Amino acid sequence: MTRPAPLAAVLLVALTSSAAAQEAWTPEILSDAVQDEHYLPDFSYAGYRWGEEPLPERFDGHAVLDAAAYGAVPDDGDDDTASLRAAFAAAHDTDGPVLVRLPAGRLVLTDILYIERSDFVLQGAGGGADGTTLYMPAPLGALPTPAPMAELEEYLVSNDKRQRERDRGIDEPYSLYSWSGGYIWTNTPGGRGKPYLARYDREPATLATGLSGARGTHVVTAEGGADVAPGQIIQVNWFNREGPDGSLLDYLYAGRAGDLAIGERHWESPDMPLTRQEVTVLAVDGDRVTIKEPLLHDLRPAWTPTLTAWEPITEVGIEGIRFEFLYDEYNVHHVEPGNNAVYLTNTAHSWVRDVDVVNGDSGILTDVCSNVTIEDVGVYGRTYHYGVHMGDCYNVLARDVYVAAPVVHTFTFNTGSRMCVYTHSTATDGPVLDQHSGLNYQNLFDDLVLYLDDPEHGPITGGGASYWKPSHAAYPVLWNVRFEFLYPEPLYSGGGAVAVEGLDDGPAARIVGLRANRPITLSYGPDAYVEGLNRPEIAVPSLYEYQLRRRLAHEAADRSTP
Template identity: 45%
Template sequence: MSKRSLFFNVLFICQIFVVAAQEVPKILTDKKITENHYLPDFSYAGYHNGEVELPYSFDKIVLATDFGVVANDGLDDSKALLKALEATKKMPGNIILQLPTGKLILSNILFIERSNFVLRGAGAGAGGTEIYCPRPLMYLDSPDALTELREYLVTFDKRERQKENNIDLPFSQYAWSGGIIWTQVPGERVKSYLGKYDTAKNVLAKVTKGERGETTFEVSEIKNLKVGAVVQLELFNKSGEKGAIIDDLYKKADVKVGSHHWMFPTLPIVSQQVEILKIQGKKITIKTPLTISIKPAFEARLVEWKHLTEVGIEHLKITFPNAPRVAHHVEPGFNAICLTRLFNSWVKDVEITNADSGVLTEEIANVTIKNIVTNGSNLAHYTVAMAGVHNVLVNNLKVFNEAVHPLSFNTFSTKNVYQNCEVFVKPVLDQHSGANHQNLFDNVTVHLSVKKDNSYPLFAGGGAGYWKPSHGAYSTFWNINVQVLNNHDLPSNVLLNGMLDGPYANLVGVHGNKNFQIKYEPSPYIELLNSNLYKIPSLYNYQLQKRLDKN
């Protein structure tokens, strides 16, 4: 045996002993700790709650080339692509719209507005399908879906103001919305901005009582609620600044709570999209657990939720040109994919170059976003962002470009997971204010250069002051691998900080190529700092397997 082979055999044996001897985190095993430091079950995130693989075969394949799409001819393919998309709306069954290999040019929005539909390319790599978008969304006709947002931006004079840079510019409607490929239910509102657009919802039941983490709760006034329906559970704060739901979200932590938590009592402050499994008198059983307990003061209810199902976007590359950066929130709309009103759907195997935002989301649930690469020289706002979503799994996202918010849980997001993701440039594990709670960064790797004081704001949270604090209780970081690129000659610990208003977070297994200290406030639970969790590298996988074994 060669010395090299012997070395690697010894190294492998040592790793086996390390794994065997490693302590299982006490937050999983110690009853006292689990009672005082709640660890949510994140295993329901993803397509069909992670219980089935993403589908491949569909009933019918429709070739885009049959509608005049021609790759690599240097001509705009928008009209032909829209024609093909329109034709598939009228086709029954499960449809794949197959794009050809080569480069297509797209200068119009492709709205996906039907269920049981896949937009499929020939691959994201060499020899695959590239969709090149020469112009940003700001040069297209303004979409009906953003009418309310546009009015809101003007009414409240939303502007990016940077005196030091001589910037005073209106926000773009595309700063956090829209995409060149865009899923929507036509005519259905996605996000409330102005009260005058509010309409009465179809209330299916009032929810009177339920416990956090449970799937059965009590209801009254049931009306047209059916087993198998996917509906929206809504909880409200109608009790003002001292509302009990605020205490439940932030556990009475010493954090400043922004005014949006009580200024809009007719809008839900917590929402979950849920599937009805059982109706037994006044008891309802849903597929996924409650994020917080339900009390009479929350005036909780189940309402109709219109959405698309079994929609896929896969195997393609979306490219934008190099473009100068103007300012934050003034992005012109080089946005690749926008997902709204989806359930049990997916995006996979997509490379996105030079986007302002790669994948934007709003009001989706049970969606898997997998094997995504973002790159390019433009400074992005978001890569793959989660906003107002529930049980979404982002798996194996690779971020090679600089972004303001590389990984971001945004307003109203709950029980979502970034798993096995890697950020190579200026990483931030962002939690973006707005009652988002119980989200998971799972087995994430980041590469960073520390500041002169040997610190790095890895946990910096964004968001407007009226939606602070940065997150609710029980956000979780599991097995975070931090690779420091500089200051290797300094013996002192690296300080990871940036979060001052994130109550009761769980940080387990933060480790890397340096020794780290963590400053995360207030009241975090920190365990196995500077330990790689070899035994349980992914909390999501561990919880999912445990749940599947039980069933």
């Protein structure tokens, strides 16, 4: 659906766009010569089916289960949870692809509905006000604690995670639902939402050790043999067993680890992967494994890389639904009661589409996912913690997101996010570009517009705890991001530029085409590459789309070559 811009923003854009058009310019960093010196990640593999296929529109091969046939009656004010749970149970018992269809109107939901199988589409009649509304009158925190939350609950207690704000007299334990959980929750049966504590680790099936390979290539040599098969989705794991001065840390922070305050989470669990990558096996020839996605990092003996099994659910779709919560003022950060719509975990090659969220704490949360597309999402109402959240994920794509509510972390790359993308999206109410510590890196803010109405508000932020600092590792990219300042130019500025503060502890950022409706200056952390500041008319408005088109053209040419 089309999301309207605020009237003030429309008038401002009309005024600022009346200036004479300038000649389009092509960023130099797109050239091979400049990339040899300034590495630019390839984001073209993000999203459902690596962006190579559109999201499914027809479901002719799916068994269709109408929730109405299981007793769900819209607009009668009664609780529809039992009927919806029965429809979901039938879907899990159905062989082959299945679609659960929700009727138009308002349905009342008072408990979590789990999707724990592949080839499952939950489809409403549309995410607008005249489509399907799921109304949740109580937050998740009012329900019994679900089993998948036991590990997080123990983690929060054992680490004494509390929100302490002396000036407000606040000293309260963190909520389970500040960054996790949702009324619609995808997961593997019995799966962990996200790993937190080593004692809950179940030894994954190790498929290969003794690996070698180079960043950006598609070949892994498994010197000890590889028990993998074409079509399999597996994980590549990198470990830091060298402590606070580990060579992997210096690599991830582009040679700047010694200059930055690195938090202890980077070395305190040496038997857990410090970072990983979910990849699809294309071919196996002896010890040579060809993968679909380019390697994120070199595979070096010091980092003891492994290949392990991963079995996510796939081809899950959630679409055409408006999630609405009882209005309640947002009060305490990290103590949110759990008005969360969708939580995606252990899910790959899936999507959320045509979804609105009203008065939530969080709209769409993600953890341990890969190649998910989140598309055409609106966030409305009172203050949120997260609108669309990129958590511990790889290759997640969010596009056409419209945020018209105050959100603490508007467009956010959270702990562990890798190669994730926000593109072609807009935020209108005090928005920020947030990089949230916890070894998030090589993520892309792309073709975004942020409307800013407070001169004290900084649009680039870095959240997260000190034990996961710095704010990000190497090679995040801001591409064609526009700030629209809605407030009058302050008299004390003397007509000067607006100072935009970046992240002083984030290394090797790539910032191209950052501009505003008045001149800006930018400061950013070590070794930032900045090109086209204050320069309009960029010839490549979306890096993601440019890289995708280029990759697909090269692959088509390779296939046609004898």
